[in-house]
Amino acid sequence: MPTTSSRLLALLSLLQSRRDWPGEVLAERLDVTSRTVRRDIDRLRELGYRIATFKGPDGGYRLDAGTQLPPMLFDDEQAVALAIALQIASGSGAGTGEAALRALSTVRQVMPPRLRHRVDALSVTAVRPPTDGEDVDPAVLQQIGAVVHAGEVLRFDYGDGDGPVRRAEPHHVASWRGRWYLVGWDLDREDWRTYRVDRVRPRIPNGPRFAPRELPGGDLTTFLTGRFRGNEGSTRWPCEGEAILELPVDEVRPFIGDGLATPVDNRRTRVVLGSWSWPALVASLLRFDADLEVIGPPELAAAVEEVGRRCARAAG
Incomplete structure (x- = not known):
């Protein structure tokens, strides 16, 4: 027979694992009588846990939220x-x-x-990339989150506040590379927009409730990735190419970002990179300051020729 304290911890763990527990099932799980379960429930209530009793053929118990934070049990x-x-x-x-x-x-x-x-x-250090904005005010983040949860139109000033009051149907609050964004349907522009939360100042009262819309791409990850990569509805870069750099792979991998680097031999590396445009992809390859051979596609080779002509004109 387990001690009272260990039995209380086991009972609390069960109550936290799902919403409703029939009393007989709890007694069977703990290998005690229903009367012992009732006494242990009373002890947990005395410790500050709000445990409701529900009636019916399978009457039992439910752990409800309370007004104070009681001790919690984690595995x-x-x-x-x-x-x-x-x-x-x-x-x-x-x-x-x-x-x-x-x-x-x-x-x-x-x-x-x-x-x-x-x-x-497993000590983890969360490093934020440098940004030109301040930390988000937690009160503003909570206020926006509450409007998202309520499904109500958000009225807000944006940026320096000199423009008109903005109106958007807020759908998600998301973090992307050290910044917090609100994803919503802009009612005046009739299009999806991403707003930096550190530039949002909500107005009161909120607007009316709205029916949720489907995000382009079907989910938040696809939408945000496509929006910031310039390829709506996809997580891929709109321009992807392959080349061989005259550098050892160990000198390429630290700077490849989300690209792929594989060794050809001890002095050359095959890279697969993506960018928002072909000239931008050429610039990403040239930043390695090494000779390169374009593998493909033809659009990348054409962009290398065009960038070369521009550089020659600039140097001339």
């Missing part, structure tokens, strides 16, 4: 995942970095040694 994998997520959140640019680090310190302090060692071994 080993959940605790490690939470610690890693807090490390990443400290550099998310959402204005909650200090709070995330305090929460991480609190979680780590109460971890058993075996989990603390795992978390320390």
Whole structure:
């Protein structure tokens, strides 16, 4: 027979794993009587957990949200995942970095040694790329998130605020390369737009409710990737080419970004790169400061010739 404390932890873990639990099923899982389950439920209520009782043939219990944050129970994998997520959140640019680090310190302090060692071994440093904007105000981020959740039109000033009040159907709040964006349907321009959250100042009251629209590409990842790569509805670059650089692969890989680098021999590297235009792709290849051989497609070879002519004119 397990001790009362270990049995309470096991009961709490079960209640957190799904919404409704019939009393008889709980008793069977814990290998105790229904009467013991009722007593343990009362003990958890005394500790601050709001546990509702529901009636019916399979009457049982449900763990509800309360007005205060009671002690929470995590299994080993959940605790490690939470610690890693807090490390990443400290550099998310959402204005909650200090709070995330305090929460991480609190979680780590109460971890058993075996989990603390795992978390320390998986120490993560979230590095934000340099941006020309400030961290997002958490209050603004929460306000926009609430409007997205409510499905109401967002009225807001954008940028320096000198322009007209903007109106958009907000669909998603997303983080992309160190910045936070609002993805919405602009009602005045009748098109999808991405707005930097650090430039959004919501107005009150909100507009009416709206029916959600389908994003181009079908999902947020495809939409954002296509929008920032200049290839709507796709995660691929609109221009992709292949070439051989007269450089060892170890001198190429650190600077290839999301491209592919494979060795041809000990002094040459085959690269596959993408960009928003063919001249931009040529520029990406030339930044390696090495001789190159174009493999294809023909559009890349033509762009190399055109860029060469432009450079010759500029030098002349």
